[in-house]
Amino acid sequence: MLKAYLNYPNSRVTVHGDSTCEEIEKTEKQGQRRVYIDRGSLESEVARFRVAHDFASTAPLNDMWVTVDLEDLPEEQRVLDRIVAILASRYVPFGRAVPSRHC
Numbered sequence: 001m002l003k004a005y006l007n008y009p010n011s012r013v014t015v016h017g018d019s020t021c022e023e024i025e026k027t028e029k030q031g032q033r034r035v036y037i038d039r040g041s042l043e044s045e046v047a048r049f050r051v052a053h054d055f056a057s058t059a060p061l062n063d064m065w066v067t068v069d070l071e072d073l074p075e076e077q078r079v080l081d082r083i084v085a086i087l088a089s090r091y092v093p094f095g096r097a098v099p100s101r102h103c
Contacts, residue, residue: 001069002076004083004099008055008062008091013084013099017073021103025065033064037079042070046079049086055094 003024005014016024025032035053037045055061066083068076080099087094 001067001071002073002080004066004068004080006055006064006066006083006087006094009057009093011093011097013080013094013097015077015080015099015101016103017101018103023102029059029063031060033060035064035066037066037068037070039070042079046082046086049083050090055087055091 001019003016003019003021005012005016005024007013033053035045035048053064055064066080068079070076070079084094084097084099088097089095
């Protein structure tokens with residue numbers, strides 16, 4: 001399982017491979033957006049990144065945590081890469097994002 005933090009407009013994509021990492025959601029932001037992707041929701045959630053998951057420079061829309069749980073780490077990374085590519089096509093700052101691995 002991978003957890004990724006997406007931040008706009010700071011062009012940040014941080015990937016966590018250890019679900020017990022203390023950095024995951026450490027700010028406990030009220031109203032934090034979270035998306036959970038598993039095999040059953042994979043295609044519908046990826047499609048939502050094309051049209052429904054919006055980002056803006058306001059607290060409710062500037063970040064999101066995405067959990068990808070497919071029980072296959074390389075496939076999970078490919079899904080995250082797809083999501084970032086989709087967001088890059090919609091938002092210029094995500095086009096400059098260089099995903100980094102935290103843990």
